[in-house]
Amino acid sequence: MRIPVILLNHNSAIDCRKCVSFLQRQKGVDIEIVVVDNCSSKNDLNELQTLCKEELCTLIENKENHGYNAGNNIGLRYAVKKGYKYALIANPDMEFPEPDYIARVISKMEVDKNIVVCGTDIIDAKGRHQNPLDYVSFWSELFWPIDMIRYKLSGKPLATTLNYTNSRYCPIVSGCCLFVRMSFIKQIGFFDENVFLYCEEPILAHQVKTAGMKLYYMAEAQAVHRHIKFQKGNPYGRMVLLCNSRDYKNKYHSDFNRLQVTLLLISSRLRKWFIKLKL
Structure with a gap:
């Protein structure tokens, strides 16, 4: 079976080259590496063009950056036209040390037709696990100052990562690396492009839940997320x-009632005001 691997690049050609080198070592499955460039700088795009020519990757150049979901949709629409059954969506800073990583996940999805989105164990550079994930509760979103105080005191953000030792159906999987069933992607009309960045995972998870299908966490396969956090642009x-x-996720892709959505909107406006004062 041939599987497309969609890499969404934005000024990350160096990461892309490393990621492609790992993907080229995959065994037991035929892959097409599809690199979607989301309006990178001229220098980064030139490096990407060289990479794709050398490694025989498919390069799709996007002239406007409309966000994470919109960029990945370009790759997914390409996959639909090619008639692919599944697709792997991965950030350029992902590494795949296990040579049968893709083959094993696809085998699981072939057996269980209820799985339309699948994530695996993912560790960061410090060995911390990033999958599977849980929803952020209404109370946690509403009373964000409490979590902020906890973070200031402990230095650790509120954990939403669940037990990573057992494979099972789960609420959410990380968007940095996930497999999708293309029939489901077509059913929901591709990823929701109304968010530019953030909250893509809970939005997709709610779409899966609404469709009566399943997200699955596979503990037996592991990838590495070499993400390095740094501040880009205006923090406010x-x-x-x-x-x-x-706000968009809470209104259109959650189980919150109208009163809860209204309260969260008020809380969100207070948060923006508070952040502006701090900065």
Whole structure:
């Protein structure tokens, strides 16, 4: 079976080259590496063009950056046209040390037709596990100052990662690396492009739940997320973007009632005001 691997690049050509080198070592499955460039700088795009020519990757150049979901949809629509049954979506900073990683996940999805989104064990550079994930509760979103105080005191953000030792159906999987069944992607009309960044995972999870299908966490396969956090651009603008994505998710892709959504919207506006004062 031939599987497309969609890498969404934005000024990350160096990471892309490393990720492609891992993907080229995959065994037991035929892959097509599809690199979607989300309007990178000229220099980064030139490096990407060289990489794709050398490694025989398919390069799709996007002239406008409309966000994470919109960029990945370009790759997914390409996969639909090619008639693919599954697709792997991965960030360029992912590494795949296990040579049968893709083959094993696809084998599981072939057996269980209820699985439309599948994630595996993912560790960061420090060995911390990033899958599977849980929903952020209504109370946690509403009383965000409490979590902020906890973070200041402990230095650790509120954990939403669940037990990673057992394979099972789960609420959410990380968007940095996930497998999708293309028939389901077509059914929901591709990823929701109304968010530019943030909250893509809970939105997709709610779409799966609404469709009566399943997300699955596979503990037996592991990938590495070499993500390095750093601040990009205006921090206030990024936090406002996060709040706006949460507002959209809470209104259109959650089980919250109208009163809860209204209260969360008020809380979100207070958060924006507070962040602006801090910055």
